[in-house]
Amino acid sequence: MDTTRRGFLTTAVGAAAGAATGPAQAAEAGHDHQDAPSDMTLRVKSLESLLVEKGLVDPAALDALVDTFEHKVGPRNGARVVAKAWTDPAYKRRLLADADTAIAELGYTGQQGEHMVVLENTPSVHHMVVCTLCSCYPWPTLGLPPVWYKSAPYRSRAVIDPRGVLQEFGVQIPGDVEVRVWDSTAEVRYLVLPERPAGTEGMSEEALAALVSRDAMIGVGKVTLARVNP
Ligand code: FE
Secondary structure (H helix, E strand, O other): OOOOOOOHHHHHHHHHHHHHOOHHHHHHOOOOOOOOOOHHHHHHHHHHHHHHHOOOOOHHHHHHHHHHHHHHOOHHHHHHHHHHHHHOHHHHHHHHHOHHHHHHHOOOOOOOOOOEEEEEOOOOEEEEEEOOOOOOOOHHHHOOOOHHHHOHHHHHHHHHOHHHHHHHOOOOOOOOOEEEEEEOOOOOEEEEEOOOOOOOOOOOHHHHHHHOOHHHHHOOOOOOOOOOOO
């Protein structure tokens, strides 16, 4: 995690780190004695056993879900959408007109990916996405949301002081550039199409995709030739 992201980020990360600290983590940190799993791990295991025992969930279905979110969805999918839009003007038009269909062309569909809207950043407008109510997020293109996206401080401050929040992410938006904040809901989820950086003419779609960070697609980062954000 970038240490320059102060305030809500340190709070959110601190809370997450605190929640993750337990005997298992202590063992990983160098203690050579054997410890019981953390409370959270035990709770998850107990809940899973109970659901399986009562026939409410199929363990194979659970494995498939975990595999999907560990290996198949994530921000690399969104980055491919962005790189294609940068290199294929017809695709970009389709993406901005009907995001669901254009994203599905690349095979990225599924739960939490319905009713997508793609927002194009330009030299005069910068888009930024939040879910003020909870953590609505486009799973097929971006994977699961980062901890800070779900934190109450991000959700409130993104709408109260978007420029201040962007600064904490290291993003300076000039005063003459409009900042638009979009509130995700269960009905609509957003993907930001960042500006293609100068100096990338002639780069392959694959090389371009490697430059696109998750944060840039949420609108709290910019794409640069030297990628710095996750
Ligand atoms: Fe939500």
